[in-house]
Amino acid sequence: MSDPLDDMYREVILDHYRSPRGKKPIKKKDIESEGKNPSCGDEIEMELDMDNGKVKDVHVNCHGCAISVASGSMLAEYIKGKSLDEVKKISEVVKKMLKGEVDNLPEDLGDLDALKGVRNFPVRIKCALLAWMTLIEGVKNYEKGKNHPKASISTEDKEKE
Ligand code: ZN
Numbered sequence: 001m002s003d004p005l006d007d008m009y010r011e012v013i014l015d016h017y018r019s020p021r022g023k024k025p026i027k028k029k030d031i032e033s034e035g036k037n038p039s040c041g042d043e044i045e046m047e048l049d050m051d052n053g054k055v056k057d058v059h060v061n062c063h064g065c066a067i068s069v070a071s072g073s074m075l076a077e078y079i080k081g082k083s084l085d086e087v088k089k090i091s092e093v094v095k096k097m098l099k100g101e102v103d104n105l106p107e108d109l110g111d112l113d114a115l116k117g118v119r120n121f122p123v124r125i126k127c128a129l130l131a132w133m134t135l136i137e138g139v140k141n142y143e144k145g146k147n148h149p150k151a152s153i154s155t156e157d158k159e160k161e
Pocket residue numbers: 037040041042064065066067068127
């Protein structure tokens with residue numbers, strides 16, 4: 001049997017943690033969102049540059065544990081080039097996977113499967129969820145219109161999980 005801790009810190013997680021994607025700042029910020037995970041102390045800032053309804057570029061700045069950083073890094077990788085509908089679908093399925101409501105992700109979301117290991121550690125699920133909750137809140141805000149420039153969430157906000 002594999003060690004659940006090893007399972008959580010798979011190589012792909014550590015790789016994203018050591019060199020997070022989406023580090024490069026972007027100039028045009030159509031979507032801005034920030035999130036906090038008080039139970040672990042993780043904090044994330046996210047900006048999206050939208051072009052023709054699609055995510056042209058993503059900037060993710062996450063300070064926190066390996067799981068939160070890796071999750072944000074994978075997010076940056078996977079939502080680039082996607083439409084907002086696709087972004088919402090990906091976020092939903094990742095959230096369900098992290099909560100154990102679905103077991104397998106579509107094949108094109110391959111690496112994200114590595115986050116599954118957190119399901120053995122309920123406290124860490126929020127670390128992995130943080131980036132996705134922050135993203136969803138930012139998208140919701142964007143769709144409401146220009147009067148809501150910056151979104152903000154906490155993983156403690158029950159209704160937003
Ligand atoms: Zn964390």
